[in-house]
Amino acid sequence: MKIPATKYPVERFTLDNGLRVVLAPDRSAPVVGVAVVYDVGIRSEPEGRTGFAHLFEHLMFQGSENLEKLAHFRHVQGAGGTFNGSTHLDYTDYFETLPSGALERALFLEADRMRGPRLTEENLRNQVDVVKEEIRVNVLNRPYGGFPWLKLPPVMFDTFPNAHDGYGSFEDLESATVADAAEFFARYYACGNAVLSVAGDLDVAAATEMIQRHFGDVPARPAPARPDFDEPDLTSERRESYADRLAPLPAVAAAWRVPNPIDDFAGYLPYVVLAEVLTDGDASRLVERLVLRDRTVTSLGGYLGFMGEPFEVRDPTAALLQFHLPPGGDVDKVLRTADEELERLAADGLSAGELGRVQARMATHLLRDTDAVLGRALRIAVLEEQRGEPELINDLPRLIGEVTPEQIRAAAATLTPQRRASIEVIPGGGK
Amino acid sequence: MSDTKRALPALLPAAPIKLPTQAERRLTNGLTVIAIRRPAVPLVEVRLRMPFARANLARGAMLSQTLFSGTAEMSTVEIAAELQSVGGGLSASVDPDRLMISGNSLAAGLTRILEILGEVLDGAAYPSDEVSTERDRLVDHIQVAKSQPAHLAREALLQRLYGRHPYAVQTPEPEQVRAVRPAQLRALHAERVHPAGATLVLVGDFAPKRALDTAEAVLGSWNGGGKDVTLPPAPGPEAGPVLLVDRPDSVQSSLRMALPAVPRTHPDHAALQLANLVFGGYFSSRWVENIREDKGYTYGPHSVVDHNAAGSVVLLSAEVATDVTGPALLETVYELGRLSTLPPGEEELEQARQYILGTLMLGVSTQAGLASLASTYAGVGLRLDFLSEYTAQLRAATRDDVAAAAAKYLAPSGAVTVILGDAAKIEAPVATLREVELE
Numbered sequence: 001m002k003i004p005a006t007k008y009p010v011e012r013f014t015l016d017n018g019l020r021v022v023l024a025p026d027r028s029a030p031v032v033g034v035a036v037v038y039d040v041g042i043r044s045e046p047e048g049r050t051g052f053a054h055l056f057e058h059l060m061f062q063g064s065e066n067l068e069k070l071a072h073f074r075h076v077q078g079a080g081g082t083f084n085g086s087t088h089l090d091y092t093d094y095f096e097t098l099p100s101g102a103l104e105r106a107l108f109l110e111a112d113r114m115r116g117p118r119l120t121e122e123n124l125r126n127q128v129d130v131v132k133e134e135i136r137v138n139v140l141n142r143p144y145g146g147f148p149w150l151k152l153p154p155v156m157f158d159t160f161p162n163a164h165d166g167y168g169s170f171e172d173l174e175s176a177t178v179a180d181a182a183e184f185f186a187r188y189y190a191c192g193n194a195v196l197s198v199a200g201d202l203d204v205a206a207a208t209e210m211i212q213r214h215f216g217d218v219p220a221r222p223a224p225a226r227p228d229f230d231e232p233d234l235t236s237e238r239r240e241s242y243a244d245r246l247a248p249l250p251a252v253a254a255a256w257r258v259p260n261p262i263d264d265f266a267g268y269l270p271y272v273v274l275a276e277v278l279t280d281g282d283a284s285r286l287v288e289r290l291v292l293r294d295r296t297v298t299s300l301g302g303y304l305g306f307m308g309e310p311f312e313v314r315d316p317t318a319a320l321l322q323f324h325l326p327p328g329g330d331v332d333k334v335l336r337t338a339d340e341e342l343e344r345l346a347a348d349g350l351s352a353g354e355l356g357r358v359q360a361r362m363a364t365h366l367l368r369d370t371d372a373v374l375g376r377a378l379r380i381a382v383l384e385e386q387r388g389e390p391e392l393i394n395d396l397p398r399l400i401g402e403v404t405p406e407q408i409r410a411a412a413a414t415l416t417p418q419r420r421a422s423i424e425v426i427p428g429g430g431k
Numbered sequence: 432m433s434d435t436k437r438a439l440p441a442l443l444p445a446a447p448i449k450l451p452t453q454a455e456r457r458l459t460n461g462l463t464v465i466a467i468r469r470p471a472v473p474l475v476e477v478r479l480r481m482p483f484a485r486a487n488l489a490r491g492a493m494l495s496q497t498l499f500s501g502t503a504e505m506s507t508v509e510i511a512a513e514l515q516s517v518g519g520g521l522s523a524s525v526d527p528d529r530l531m532i533s534g535n536s537l538a539a540g541l542t543r544i545l546e547i548l549g550e551v552l553d554g555a556a557y558p559s560d561e562v563s564t565e566r567d568r569l570v571d572h573i574q575v576a577k578s579q580p581a582h583l584a585r586e587a588l589l590q591r592l593y594g595r596h597p598y599a600v601q602t603p604e605p606e607q608v609r610a611v612r613p614a615q616l617r618a619l620h621a622e623r624v625h626p627a628g629a630t631l632v633l634v635g636d637f638a639p640k641r642a643l644d645t646a647e648a649v650l651g652s653w654n655g656g657g658k659d660v661t662l663p664p665a666p667g668p669e670a671g672p673v674l675l676v677d678r679p680d681s682v683q684s685s686l687r688m689a690l691p692a693v694p695r696t697h698p699d700h701a702a703l704q705l706a707n708l709v710f711g712g713y714f715s716s717r718w719v720e721n722i723r724e725d726k727g728y729t730y731g732p733h734s735v736v737d738h739n740a741a742g743s744v745v746l747l748s749a750e751v752a753t754d755v756t757g758p759a760l761l762e763t764v765y766e767l768g769r770l771s772t773l774p775p776g777e778e779e780l781e782q783a784r785q786y787i788l789g790t791l792m793l794g795v796s797t798q799a800g801l802a803s804l805a806s807t808y809a810g811v812g813l814r815l816d817f818l819s820e821y822t823a824q825l826r827a828a829t830r831d832d833v834a835a836a837a838a839k840y841l842a843p844s845g846a847v848t849v850i851l852g853d854a855a856k857i858e859a860p861v862a863t864l865r866e867v868e869l870e
Contacts (some may be wrong), residue, residue: 001517001537023593028471029796031445042715066437070724074715077440078782080789083714099789101443108440129752133683137730137750141683143578187501248578281520282499282511292507295564298571326571364518364537367472371797425859 001356003363006370010380010391013205017220018192019114021211021411023391024199026373032200033373034106036057036114037094037381040188041088042166043229046177051131051168054087055176058127060094061085063118063352079105086152088167088307091313091385097374100201104210105211107198111214114191119181128173135167143246148253148423149306149321155240156255156421161229162316174302190221197381197390202375230316233257238421245428249298250325252334254422255318256415258304262314262386270407273400274415275302276358277350277408278321278341281358285341290323296334298324298389312382319415329409331424346413351404363397448792449711450815450824451801457649459794460655462626465805466642467634467815469798475635476802477521480810481529482628482662484740487685490619491605493611495523495530496569497618500561502554507561510547519544521551527662527850528595528639528740529810530624535799538636547648552624552653557616569799580678580750583683583850587676587870588746592689592847596665598739612723626650630809634802649700667691668847672866673760684756685748686763692736692743695811700736701824702836707736707745708783709775709833710766710841715782718747721807728759729750743799745840751858753853755822757860760850764864767843774834787825791818814864 011023045052054253063069070166076083081098094113096106111284118177139145196215232258255360259267270333278286279302290297308320323334369375380390392399453467483491495552499521500507505627510643517540523532528541544737559714569810576582629651633642668689693699704712711718722728732749775783785856793816794800804813854869 001539004537005537006472008442008747016578026471028469029792030449031793060595066439074782075439077713077715077786080785080792081443082790082793097793099792101445101447102789104440105442112437125725126727133728133752134730136683136752141573141681141750142581248574277551281515283508288508290471291562291568292561295567298568323854324571324575326567327574340618350843353512353516358514359516360540361515361520361539362522363472367474368535368799371472371474371799373796425588 001360001396003359004367004368005397007369008376008394012384013208014392015212015215016194017216017218018222019215019218020195020384022197022384023194023202023204023207024079024376025202025204026196026199027201030201031097031099031373032198032202033092033097033377034103034110034382035094035124035161035377036092036110037091037195037328037385038189039091039185039193039223039226039385040091043089043161044188047160048172050164050172051166051182052172052176052184052282053092054167055173056181057085057126059123059181060113060117062123063128064365065115066112066398067109069118069123069428075105075109081106081141087390088309088312091312091382092379093381094160095378099125103198103202103207103397107210107214110196111218114194114215114218115188117169117185119178121145121178122180123179124176124181127175129174131181132170143248144251147251147373147425148320151242152253152255152320152421152423153306154320155238155423156234157231157316159231162231176389177191187224190223191215192221192222193429194380197377197384199380200370201212218282232275235416236423242425243245243426243428247425249327249427250329250331251297251323251425252325252331252422253320253333254338254420256419258318258319260315261310261317269399270403270411272304273358273362273403273413274408275319276362276372277354278302280358280361283347286338289341290334294337296325296337298326300324311379312386314386319354335422337350342415343413346409349409355405359401359403362400366400440754445792446787448795448818449510452639453815454520454643456643456647458626458651460626460651460653461628461657462650462653463809463811464636464643465630466639466646467632467801467805468636468637468639469634469801470636472798474535474798475538475541475544475633476535477533477544477548478632478802478806479532480630480806480862481530481624482528482660483525483623484662485597485661486525486619486623488600489607489611490615491525491530492569493608494616494619495525496565497527497553497557497562497616498523499551500565501554501556501558502550504638505550509687509808510551513547514544514845515517517543527601527612532709541633541635541637541642542645542649545646549649549653552764555620557587557613557620557834558646559613562613562616564606566611571603573602573605573608580683580685580851583676583678584849586685587674587851588689588847588849590689592676594663597662597866598665598741605852608664623657626655627657630657630806632802634805659764662741665739667742668718668744668845670845672868673848673859673861673863674870675854675861675867676849676851676870678784678851679853681851681853682753682755683750683814683855685750685825686756688760688763688844689847690745692745694743695738695813696823699836699839702828702832703735703778703840704784704787704827705825705833705840706770706837706841707734709779709789710734710770710837711747713783716765717770720791722749722753722759722762722764726758728755728761744778753856756852756857757864760861760864764843765851767841767846770837770839771842774830780830780833784825788822791822
């Protein structure tokens with residue numbers, strides 16, 4: 001089936017203060033998505049301050065130059081909109097979806113906090129408490145919490161930026177200070193380090209004027225130099241395990257380094273497709289073998305990047321496979337069988353039609369992500385931030401469709417046990 | 432900081448919700464098909480909703496797991512591969528009201544995805560090997576669910592709330608699943624998987640009338656018949672002592688409360704929705720601002736008006752740190768009581784009103800959002816045009832209406848309360864506020 005594409009017009013410009021702006025007008029529904037992405041994430045937080053990038057994200061919602069605490073939430077929601085923010089390995093995003101008549105309000109709110117959040121001791125202590133509850137909900141009080149996104153990086157990587165717990169230790173969170181926050185803002189939240197995007201029901205000329213008016217006087221500050229976080233590839237297998245007292249069943253996740261997603265996009269894309277060939281649905285290689293035939297696995301998944309965002313991550317990153325096993329399941333056997341399937345794919349290649357159907361399904365997922373104005377706004381913002389290529393949003397389905405069977409074979413051949421890092425969950429009984 | 436305050440920009444007036452072009456047809460076999468055009472991306476969304484009340488719990492769950500596990504002509508893998516070849520995917524789920532098949536594909540694959548759907552509806556074979564595999568997987572899945580506090584808290588709340596009504600137990604026990612045989616699945620399918628009373632919603636990049644023609648050509652021969660099974664009305668919440676469910680060493684307590692509510696078409700519904708928002712239905716609500724943004728007891732508290740075919744209920748949930756379980760319950764009861772006894776402020780009511788009007792518009796701005804809303808509405812006999820009526824009611828609701836709805840539905844004296852947590856640590860503080868009963 002022919003892979004279709006979208007034709008969103010994409011406009012780019014840079015304000016005098018260095019803020020990059022991307023607009024993707026589409027007037028099919030009277031709504032807009034607004035995103036501001038800062039080029040700082042978990043990998044940039046200082047030692048002794050694990051979880052700080054995320055904690056700081058919370059502080060960006062606690063008021064700013066013209067806004068009291070709670071005002072941001074009320075102004076967005078009182079305009080009929082929704083908001084959120086999220087912290088990733090390489091970036092932090094802040095976003096709103098609103099009826100299009102509220103566009104200027106959203107721009108005002110984002111510009112106000114770009115000029116400077118209100119950093120107070122009271123708000124900091126309050127948000128440390130909130131973040132601790134977030135970590136309890138998502139990690140400490142549930143089975144498989146943080147598996148594998150927090151558990152596997154320390155096995156695969158050796159340096160602090162790549163290996164540490166991005167949610168943070170309670171000790172580090174509790175010792176965070178207002179001065180730390182002010183310094184973090186000064187260093188990383190420069191408008192030269194940010195991208196603003198708007199997608200949806202907008203007029204380019206009017207939106208450009210509004211953006212100029214609200215963001216034009218944000219003081220110019222250049223982006224800090226971004227360190228190279230690269231580490232050498234593994235030369236021998238790494239394998240660790242940990243007990244999860246809440247987990248009832250065994251699980252294992254494995255990761256392999258992949259080419260640099262930014263500098264070597266053509267070399268990277270086959271891995272994105274390979275992950276789907278291996279794991280997308282009942283007709284995928286590993287589901288057919290491990291779940292349906294051998295019954296050694298209950299459920300599995302495969303994806304690029306520890307946070308599962310293939311087009312929003314920089315080097316170093318990985319292809320991941322994760323498996324949940326039945327009671328008493330044999331993790332070694334599962335890994336061995338996965339190796340076998342990878343070897344078979346590398347040796348014999350794909351069957352007729354196998355790649356085409358996977359590419360068609362991937363196109364559906366990509367197009368579906370961008371139907372929502374927010375999905376579009378976030379994607380173009382990060383594509384601009386990391387690649388300077390927001391128009392890639394329209395090309396991704398086609399580029400996925402151009403990956404060849406030979407490239408898939410070659411990619412599969414690199415996922416060998418010697419280059420693999422894996423982490424096993426030893427069930428604690430589940431209570 | 433600058434000396435002069437910058438002024439918050441005004442909002443431009445919101446356009447009234449504009450409904451997309453749509454068409455509807457009742458096929459001779461009883462299937463209602465609704466086709467809605469949104470061509471923004473070259474995809475289609477598919478939602479097939481079939482009434483499924485009173486289906487055996489374990490067999491129903493297994494049917495949804497194995498519906499796509501093969502027909503006389505195709506294996507599990509072939510079905511999945513055929514769907515993928517048009518960029519498609521389909522999956523089934525059950526709840527006490529309905530069996531739902533949802534999916535999507537490239538727009539050019541509409542005919543093919545419906546053909547595969549039709550083959551499965553007519554000829555799902557429930558092969559023994561596949562059923563056996565899926566039975567084990569479902570048991571594993573249930574075991575994992577039972578290790579999750581949110582699942583355990585919900586189970587306890589449903590039992591407490593619904594007693595002997597079919598809504599009381601919504602997850603089968605592993606041994607019930609292990610007892611399910613393929614013949615029982617074929618029998619359940621023959622009895623209940625029928626077009627009568629079912630609704631197929633299609634949304635996407637197509638001409639609606641042509642989509643209806645396609646659906647009729649492909650699914651018009653789907654076996655008619657089927658039974659009309661309805662549930663008795665669900666009992667409303669009956670307040671009692673706080674039910675404490677012990678989860679030793681839990682680092683958080685899962686606080687759940689249920690309060691009475693009314694269905695979407697009830698005259699009080701719009702006012703109740705607004706009252707719920709003011710209380711805890713969105714971030715800028717009293718409850719969230721209090722126990723999260725002021726006290727830091729919790730990360731994501733929320734309350735929602737939850738509609739089911741046999742009854743509606745307001746559900747509150749918050750995961751709170753173990754050592755503030757008592758204070759969190761105190762603040763929750765306080766906020767419910769405050770809104771039930773004093774009218775909301777003008778401004779906070781306007782804010783809630785704008786929020787719900789705006790988010791309704793956001794909800795229908797995507798193919799998936801339109802499909803889910805149209806399917807949900809169709810399940811209770813409504814169509815998307817109900818949105819106009821609903822938004823008019825939301826606009827018209829006064830402070831008095833909202834205060835009255837809060838007094839009637841959100842009064843804390845009417846709440847069913849369940850707390851899952853470390854009983855040794857939380858029983859005493861909770862008991863200072865409310866009578867406690869240990870599970």
